[in-house]
Amino acid sequence: MSQPRPGNGSGPPGPAAEPDFPDLPEATVARLPEYLRALHHLAEAQHDTVSSEGLAAAAGVNSAKLRKDLSHLGSYGTRGVGYDVALLIEQIEYVLGLTQRRAVALVGVGNLGHALAGYAGFASRGFRIVALFDADHARVGELINGLTVRHIDDIADVAAQEAIAIGVIATPAAAAQSVADQLVRAGVTSILNFAPCVLAVPEGVDVRKVDLAIELQILSFHEHRKSALTALPGAGLTALPGGLGPGAQEAVGT
Amino acid sequence: MSQPRPGNGSGPPGPAAEPDFPDLPEATVARLPEYLRALHHLAEAQHDTVSSEGLAAAAGVNSAKLRKDLSHLGSYGTRGVGYDVALLIEQIEYVLGLTQRRAVALVGVGNLGHALAGYAGFASRGFRIVALFDADHARVGELINGLTVRHIDDIADVAAQEAIAIGVIATPAAAAQSVADQLVRAGVTSILNFAPCVLAVPEGVDVRKVDLAIELQILSFHEHRKSALTALPGAGLTALPGGLGPGAQEAVGT
């Protein structure tokens, strides 16, 4: 767990000493995974280098932003040429801590939990789900994707065997806080919460929340706004104003 | 302040002219759904008023931020008392355009799509899934939650009958762009994309993306950083520095 990296041989880090990355802008961290995905895509297409322009387009961001983001990791590009795809992949994966496949525990094997347990994207992008839990005894024992569902109260035992750093909560809102408490008690320090509620956790534990209905509600706001606009003003919706050639993704916040 | 609504009748909008909300800060819009959820929770608990402090705690945000957010909607609080829960719910629902239950089409009835189709949270929070689509003919005809899966090519016919404003893409990445194109062609102007790829859409179409693996990768970064910190510095992790009483949710970006 400790030993961030020895300064030696193979890995991306490079032989010399490294300050690691104590202070990457949070906004940058949130974009790195997107760059990483785009890079893997490029690698499969046999590209060995990319310009910031090209990578930015593939990731759906501004090229200046991308360069600034990458500059925070150090200089891994070559002026006049671009970035080495393989090198950049290694570097970003290292920064994100993906060189070790992190163990993830999933709690709540209902509708959504089932889907998450079977989601191939986790395995292919640096994670392995090592345990499934549920509070419902009727579900305990069920076999999903090669894993047996265990009762949530067993989580301490499982955590003792395997270092679980990340927990995913896919339970109803009413159960989420108590599940979070159990996860924290078992040593989990990062939680991805799909339940529509706010979690209280001790300092040092990170929580990210994904609320599917909220995403729709944000879209609904923009729909509401759009329909109000087309109803009122003179111009109405004449053939799309600027160019309509597929511009890069229209953001709508983040 | 501008007084967006005349003080008359029952519903929040009121029959008279309205400037609507052409310019709400995007960050505020993203938080309104969270306030709304907290408010519904309070309403169920028979509270008719809340202070900004109380609502902020329930929504996991700063009270000053909450007041500023709400002030953008107009003055719906009473100094010395707080906010009227029912009134605020109506107001936020109106702003978000939830007074009409928006019709949503879901494309991709695989692992995740199945779960989304059965997710009760959509129905209970202002949306109704009116159609399911898939490209796989083997899946067409399947009955899920009272809806029959249709082929993606039929989307134009369905859109003709029912005004579909929002489309949800839960297909593999390879199919997502082509599905998006079909949705746009059918008149959809808002897309929620679960596929791990960037979508190109014409101007005027809004896209929000949810990438489950990216969320985990962001957590992984913080794990990586935490383990590096505990390994190096003198103090190590002595009993949590500040207070460890469950503070409000630790954000980790948004």
Add this chain to the structure above:
DNA sequence: CGCGATTTGTGCACGCCTTCACAAGCGCCT
């Protein structure tokens, strides 16, 4: 009727993030 307690609404300052614009650096071609 007046006063104090309480809570909203907001002006202001600070910091983060984005974007532009350009100098520095690298490879290639002649």
Add this chain to the structure above:
DNA sequence: AGGCGCTTGTGAAGGCGTGCACAAATCGCG
């Protein structure tokens, strides 16, 4: 070897969002 074009890396400016701190407003009580 020299010059030219291309691309990175970054300084600086502008905008947005956050949080503080306080004035204004309302209620309840004596």
